[in-house]
Amino acid sequence: MVLITLLFKEPITFIILTVPLLYSVILHEVAHGWMACALGDDTAKNAGRLSLNPLKHLDPIGTLALLLIGFGWAKPVPVNYAKLKNLRLGLVLVSFSGCLMNILIATAALFLLHYNFFTSNDLPASILLILARINILLGALNLMPIPPLDGSRMLLGALPQRAQILLMRLEPYGMLILFGLIFSGLLDPVINIMERLIIFAIGNVLHFIGKM
Numbered sequence: 011m012v013l014i015t016l017l018f019k020e021p022i023t024f025i026i027l028t029v030p031l032l033y034s035v036i037l038h039e040v041a042h043g044w045m046a047c048a049l050g051d052d053t054a055k056n057a058g059r060l061s062l063n064p065l066k067h068l069d070p071i072g073t074l075a076l077l078l079i080g081f082g083w084a085k086p087v088p089v090n091y092a093k094l095k096n097l098r099l100g101l102v103l104v105s106f107s108g109c110l111m112n113i114l115i116a117t118a119a120l121f122l123l124h125y126n127f128f129t130s131n132d133l134p135a136s137i138l139l140i141l142a143r144i145n146i147l148l149g150a151l152n153l154m155p156i157p158p159l160d161g162s163r164m165l166l167g168a169l170p171q172r173a174q175i176l177l178m179r180l181e182p183y184g185m186l187i188l189f190g191l192i193f194s195g196l197l198d199p200v201i202n203i204m205e206r207l208i209i210f211a212i213g214n215v216l217h218f219i220g221k222m
Contacts, residue, residue, distance in 0.1 A: 040067070
């Protein structure tokens with residue numbers, strides 16, 4: 011989804027959508043900080059990065075990318091992994107927490123749509139659908155085990171030390187590799203699979219809620 015087309019076709023929708031989209035990446039980073047703090051690292055807390063103030067989080071390039079192409083990022087929260095009570099488990103949980111936040115945002119948006127809080131022609135319904143789609147994409151993409159994405163940190167927590175060193179050596183080139191894979195389309199099939207898994211999980215959650 012390229013949001014730049016929405017800017018010209020439905021500018022009001024684009025403007026209203028801006029705030030929840032920005033908070034999708036902000037809450038992603040704050041979730042990392044919350045989890046790190048819960049596991050013993052107060053670095054993000056001491057740096058004031060557990061705040062919901064967007065000025066503390068937004069990255070100019072990442073924000074522009076999010077609003078124009080539907081994929082972006084905020085400034086990474088600082089995490090001192092040496093302070094975590096359990097390094098391997100901490101790597102996995104801190105990294106996954108950001109992806110989980112995006113999945114939860116998508117779940118909330120689809121919950122409102124699924125239970126007919128809005129009709130299909132409502133402006134809020136259009137906004138919720140786009141919000142869900144982008145958060146599912148953000149969750150799926152960040153699960154990829156490519157530095158500096160969250161999936162690479164999760165993988166670090168599971169790999170033996172020698173393999174960890176090899177993966178960490180890729181980090182300086184991670185963004186080049188990532189954008190190369192994205193714009194070449196080579197990553198599309200993997201992202202599609204992850205998106206389907208996330209949608210399947212959300213569907214089960216909504217089904218469970220419906221039975222309560």
